[in-house]
Amino acid sequence: MLSRPLTLPLALLLAAALVITLFPVFWIVMTAIKPPTDWNAAPAVWLPSEPTLVNFRTLFDPTALKAYGLSGVSQPATPSMLGSILASVVATALSILIGLFAAIGLSRYATMTKATPLMILSGRMFPPAAIAVPFVIIFSVTNVIDTYSGLIAIYVAVTLPFSTWMLKSFIDDLPREIEEAAMLDGRSRLMAHLTVTIPLVRGGLFATTMFIFILNWSEFMFALVLSYTNVTTIPVQLAKYVTATAGTLYGVQAALAVLAMLPLVIGGFMIQSHLARGMTFGAVKR
Amino acid sequence: MNAMNPITTPALALDRLGKTFRGVAALDDVSFTVPKGALTVVLGAAGAGKTTLLRAIAGLERPDAGAIHIGDKDAAGREPRDRDVAMIFDNLALYPDKTGFDNIANPLRIRGMEKGVIEAAVKDIAARLKIAHILNRKPKTMSGGERQRVALGRALVRTPALFLLDEPLSSLDAQLRIELRAELRRLQRSLGYTFLMATPDFAEAMAIADTVIMLRAGKVVQIADPQTLYDEPADREVARFVGAPEINLVPAEIGPGGGVRLAGGLLPLPEKFLPLLAPEARAIEVGIRPEDLALAPVEGAALSGVVTDIEPLGASVAISVEAGGVEFRLVVPVAATASITPGLAVGLSVETGRMHAFDPQTGVRLA
Known part of the structure; x- marks a missing residue:
């Protein structure tokens, strides 16, 4: 599987990289x-x-x-674990589901303008801190602050550009003729995508799901500023072990x-x- | 509209079809009909619009203008699956995760046919295509020719009103291509299927087409049977595209007294050039097929020149001769070339009756 022979300098380089990567985990x-x-x-x-x-x-x-x-130490970590699982799983599922269909639309149907994909990505081009405070205000006024639905909504909004773009790149790599063959074989457009396009990009789908899940799982700032007592996640809980x-x-x-x-x-x-x-x-x- | 006669209704009728991609016309005013049970070939260079045309007929591309009738039904607004067509893509587009059997069975399964019926149908078409032994394999373990046959099988397992074949043989070795195209033709004839096939290969079109539709820059340039296309090309570009080695194109002049002056020689005016005779000398471009030229003794020959190159083609030889500042290519049988070497002075005789006259500006064939 190696694309080139493992020479001594290469082996040393890899060993050094492994030490640097794994040492924090070890510690x-x-x-x-x-x-x-x-x-x-x-x-x-x-x-x-x-x-x-x-x-x-x-x-x-x-x-x-x-x-x-x-x-x-006043409280157990269990609520934060359940909170993290709830927020990350639901937000990841929604982000992937919406992103997948958005990606199919952008990749196959020249949806809206040529700039649309870039517009979607540009949603990620400013630091989250810049929108955190406005969201605290909006969430307070609309009464979704300190709720899981509010946190999940933010997580979906923040990760959707990534899931859409990643999935679009995987679908772009798949020759469209394969799903078109299914359409000629008798499938509707929707069924051709469900039975051909999506199964054939499942590798990319898993990779994207993993990536989005990691983003949600380790998110700290929104979980901190948009919660008081009801909502808590593992990254927030980690900061609480100070006596x-x-x-x-x-x-x-x-x-x-x-x-x-x-x-x-x-x-x-x-x-x-x-x-x-x-x-x-x-x-x-x- | 008018009541269509079920016997003479064509399998496909296109009426002024147009499609533009970002300001470039991919299809421009394309109209033609495909008769039932015929093999019609769309011939054109890369980028001529062949794939766009087939995709529009299949319903994968929405035309900007014009109408498509498949059988007696207007195809407008109908999804690909409701058009009663099968298509073979130029990249085959097999289902990579399915076996050969499942690839071919797919259209029948989608239609909810019974298991036994499906199995019989797949086995029948696999036997016809000689792929019965690879039905359990996935596409990645098949050879190019086997994949090609599976793609054919997936289309031929159904009996739609129209088959669309987009360069179905393009990636195969020359030998296999010739073998498979003959099989394809046999299958089409014996089953009475209607084929519309796109190809950039004029020899393929010549070999199997009932009718050739010559497409250039999205426009239909000529519709004719293969022999007519070769003998009476609509214009200079068709003449160049159809035939190898390429037709010789020579600037010439028809004198007021008759006679065609070209390459420093004077040829007798062929009968079909008579309508071009004018009171003053008229400039034309003459097209001469390589096989309509022959070597002749220098004395008394209409044209004389020097051999510049010899290229064996197997049974025949392509010879280049420079005469009067013009490079002629001619094809002659091997037997006639024993003593020919580069630098040799030769005469050329011309089958003047088979010459073409083109308008030097527009390229349109005049005679």
Whole structure:
């Protein structure tokens, strides 16, 4: 599968890249199983002397750290996990669903003007911070602040340009004649897209879904400013593990971060086989 | 409108079809009919509008002007599936995730036909196309010729009023192309199907067409049977497109007293040029097919020149001769060329009765 032979310099380069990429992951996982005394010990503790699951227990039972003489964590992380799952799954599904049909329209039917795709993308060309405050005001006035439907609406709006553009590029790569053949074989336009276009871009569909899910899953700013008490997500919860007496609870933060990484890792492995290229090989003459 | 006679209603009738892409006319005032059971070829260079034409008929492209009748039904506003046509795309467009069998069976399955009927129909067409052995394979493991046959099978498994074939043989090796086009022709005849086929290859058109529609820059230039297209091209460009090696085009002059002056020689005025005779000398462009020229002894020859190049074609030889500042190409049997070498002075004789006269400005054929 290698496109070129693995020479020594290349191997060293790859090893260096791996270390740089994986070291933070290693450190997070280690911190998650360190007892409080090891969290920010100097010199640094690389491998915990006494691995413990107390950090994970604290996520669900805020009193668990009392055994180490630490207190002040007031709420469990469970609501934030459920909140993250709800907001990310629903927002991703809507973003992909709308983006997919928008992409088919833009790719196949010269919808509106030639500038339309760019106009859609330009929705992402200013920093989210610039629209955060206006949205706080709008959401307060319309009473959707601190609701999941409000947060989901924002997530869909923010990710839709990405999902539309990514999916459009995958559909552009698919020869339109394949779905047209289905139309001549007897399918309506809609059914040709549902039975031919969409199954043939499923690799791109999975990749885009993963990408949009990661955006939503790790979103912090909107979740922070558009929520008070009802709505909470993992990134917001992460910032809450600070106590007056003991400072930041690094181990607990790390434990939550590890749990937050899990769905992405599992999802990544699951879609890996669908990301292979050349799914349409043989369909058309080259 | 008028009541159509079911026997003489053409399979397809186009009336002043027009289509513009970003200000460029892809189809311009295209009108023609395709009779039932005939093989009609749309011939034209790349970009002539062949694919746009077929796509418009299939309902994949909406024309800006004109009408399409398939059988006696106006196709306007009807989706591709409601037009009773099958199409073979120039890139084949097989379903990459389906086996050969499933590719061919697809149109029948969509129509909800019974499993047994579908299986029988697919096996029958696969046998005709000699692909019974690859029905379990996916397109990516098939050869180019096998994919081509599966694409044909997917169209031929149904019996629509009209088959549209967009350069169906273009990607195949020369040998296979010739073999498959003969099979295609046989199949079309034996089943009585109506084919409208696009190709840029004049030899393919000559070989299988009942009627050729010559398309250029979106316009119909000529509609004729292949032999007529070759013998009586509408204009200089058709004459050049149809035939290989290309027709010789030579500036000439018809004298007031008769006789055609070209390339430093004087040829007798052929009978069909008589209407061009004028009180004053008239400039024309003469077209001479390579096979209408022959080598002749230098003495007494109408044209004389020097051999510049010899190109073996197998059974015959293409010879280039420069005469009177004009480069002529002629095709002669191998047997007649034993002693010919570049630099040799030769005479040329011309089959004057088969010469064409074109208007030097417009290119229109005058005689």
